[in-house]
Amino acid sequence: MPTLPSSVSYQLPTTDVAPAVGWQVDPARAVLLLHDLQEYFLASFDPATDPIRTVLGNVRTLLDWAHRHGVPVLASAQPGAQTADSRGLLTDFWGPGLPDEPELVALHGALAEALPDGTVVMTKHRYSATERTDLLERIAAHGRDQLIITGVYASIGCLATALAAFMADVQPFLVADAVADFDRDDHRLALDWVARRCGVVVRTADLLAADTAHAATGVDWIGTVSGLVAELLGRPGTPVDTDVDLFELGLDSVRAMGLLDRIDELGVRIDMVDLITAPTVADLAELVAATEQAGASTSTAAGPAGAGARA
Numbered sequence: 001m002p003t004l005p006s007s008v009s010y011q012l013p014t015t016d017v018a019p020a021v022g023w024q025v026d027p028a029r030a031v032l033l034l035h036d037l038q039e040y041f042l043a044s045f046d047p048a049t050d051p052i053r054t055v056l057g058n059v060r061t062l063l064d065w066a067h068r069h070g071v072p073v074l075a076s077a078q079p080g081a082q083t084a085d086s087r088g089l090l091t092d093f094w095g096p097g098l099p100d101e102p103e104l105v106a107l108h109g110a111l112a113e114a115l116p117d118g119t120v121v122m123t124k125h126r127y128s129a130t131e132r133t134d135l136l137e138r139i140a141a142h143g144r145d146q147l148i149i150t151g152v153y154a155s156i157g158c159l160a161t162a163l164a165a166f167m168a169d170v171q172p173f174l175v176a177d178a179v180a181d182f183d184r185d186d187h188r189l190a191l192d193w194v195a196r197r198c199g200v201v202v203r204t205a206d207l208l209a210a211d212t213a214h215a216a217t218g219v220d221w222i223g224t225v226s227g228l229v230a231e232l233l234g235r236p237g238t239p240v241d242t243d244v245d246l247f248e249l250g251l252d253s254v255r256a257m258g259l260l261d262r263i264d265e266l267g268v269r270i271d272m273v274d275l276i277t278a279p280t281v282a283d284l285a286e287l288v289a290a291t292e293q294a295g296a297s298t299s300t301a302a303g304p305a306g307a308g309a310r311a
C-alpha cells in the first residue's frame with residue numbers, strides 16, 4: 001500500500017511541453033482553487049525548503065491577485081474519520097485516510113487566515129475535487145469557465161481535477177509553482193500530462209505579469225513584495241513589517257539578489273543600488289511601482305540594466 005512521504009524537498013520543476021492550446025487566463029472567467037492544502041498533507045513536506053516554501057508563498061500571492069481582480073476563490077478539503085463505505089477503494093491504496101483530528105484536517109493556517117471571508121471549503125471524497133462536490137456547479141453559478149488549480153498533490157488530485165474540469169468544458173490552468181507532489185518526477189509528470197492532454201500550465205509570475213500588462217489596474221506591489229520577502233525569509237504567507245529595513249528583517253545579500261530576481265520575473269528590473277536606497281518593503285514597493293509605470297529600469301549600473309550591480 002502506498003504511504004504519504006515525509007520531509008519532501010526538491011527543486012520546483014517546469015515543463016518543457018509546449019502548450020497544446022492557446023488558452024489564456026482571463027480573470028473575468030476564472031475561479032481559483034486551493035486543492036487539499038490541509039496540514040495532514042502538508043506534513044509530507046519540509047516546510048523550510050522547496051517545493052512547499054515557494055508553493056505556499058505563491059498560493060498566498062495568488063490569493064492577493066484573485067482579490068485584486070475579483071476572482072472567486074474555492075478550497076477543497078478531505079474530511080477526517082472517513083467510514084469504509086464513504087472511502088471506498090481509497091482505503092485499499094491509502095489506508096483509513098485523515099484521522100479525526102481537527103488540527104490535521106484544517107487548511108494550512110497562514111492560507112486559512114488569508115482566505116476571503118466566506119470562502120467555501122468543499123468537502124472532497126475522491127482524487128478529483130469535482131467528484132461528489134458542487135465545484136462545477138459553483139463555477140457555472142459564477143458564470144465562469146476557467147479553473148486555476150493550486151495545491152497538493154500535483155499528479156493525484158490536482159491532475160484528476162484538471163482532467164475532470166476539462167471534460168466538463170472548464171479550461172484548467174495548473175500553476176506549476178503553486179502545486180507540489182511526492183517528488184520532482186511526479187510533479188513534472190503532472191505538468192507534462194496536463195500540458196499535453198487537458199489544460200495549460202502557467203507560473204505565478206505569468207498571472208502577475210498579466211497584472212503588470214494591465215498597469216491601469218495598479219499592482220499591489222506592497223502585497224507582492226511583502227509576499228516575496230516572507231518567502232525568502234522562510235516564512236511564506238506570513239505578514240512582514242513594511243516599514244522596517246529589509247536587512248534588519250534578516251534579508252542577507254543572497255536573499256536580496258533573490259528578491260531582485262523575483263521582481264525581475266514579474267517584469268520590473270531594479271538593482272542592488274536601488275534596493276539599498278529603498279531599504280523597506282514600503283520604499284521598495286514604491287520604487288518598483290514607479291519603475292513599472294516609467295517602463296524603464298532605474299539601474300545606475302552601466303550596460304544592461306542592473307547587470308553590473310549584480311555581478
Ligand SMILES: C=C(O[C@H]1C=CC=C(C(=O)O)[C@@H]1O)C(=O)O
Pocket residue numbers: 036041078090094095096097098126127128152153154156157158
Ligand atoms: C491530496 C490528495 O489526497 C489523495 C492522495 C493521497 C492520499 C489520499 C488519502 O489518504 O485519501 C488521497 O486520496 C490528492 O488527491 O491529491
